[in-house]
Amino acid sequence: MNVRRNVTNLPVRAGIICALALITVGGTTLVPGATEDAAAAQRSTKALRIAASKQGSPYQYGAQGPYRFDCSGLTRYSFKRAGKVLPRTAAEQYRHTERVPAGVRRTGDLVFFHSSRGIYHVGIYAGRGRIWHAPKAGAVVRLEKIWSRAVRYGRVG
Missing domain, CATH: 3.90.1720.10 (endopeptidase domain like (from Nostoc punctiforme))
Known part of the structure; x- marks a missing residue:
């Protein structure tokens, strides 16, 4: 049952990990105003x-x-x-x-x-x-x- 719950949540976890990776790598494009603040x-x-x-x-x-x-x-x-x-x-x-x-x-x-x-x-x-x-x-x-x-x-x- 634990295995099944983890498999069911896998797409959600993968999406969160991908979003965090995008924020880390491309940061300024996902945070409104960040590009202007950096400039x-x-x-x-x-x-x-x-x-x-x-x-x-x-x-x-x-x-x-x-x-x-x-x-x-x-x-x-x-x-x-x-x-x-x-x-x-x-x-x-x-x-x-x-x-x-x-x-x-x-x-x-x-x-x-x-x-x-x-x-x-x-x-x-x-x-x-x-x-x-x-x-x-x-x-x-x-x-x-x-x-x-x-x-x-x-x-x-």
Whole structure:
């Protein structure tokens, strides 16, 4: 009787195994949105590398590259070179991104600094509590530890 039950369930088990094999091998085609998520993650990683390549470039208010940047100019330039156009200012970029809790942030996400007056600064999350950013007049593009708890994270789609 046990043998018969196993034989009867064989097509069901085979179907589950085949479905699991397809998910494992071809993964992104069976999970809705997974292809887009993977492309967005790849684009964010590329934007992070582009921002890092601008290390030492001087800050200039309103500058969008390729040799001088302000904070949102650096993020905009980096994502544009990676294939995604962002709005011009940090506040507009914040409104253009998907909110991400700090616990699930990933490299390439945008880090927005805020006060009671709103969003005032943006950088690209580099992992380990650090960002690439163009900090202020007289400074250069650099990797720096996040210095405030008044931050929000946004993911570029």
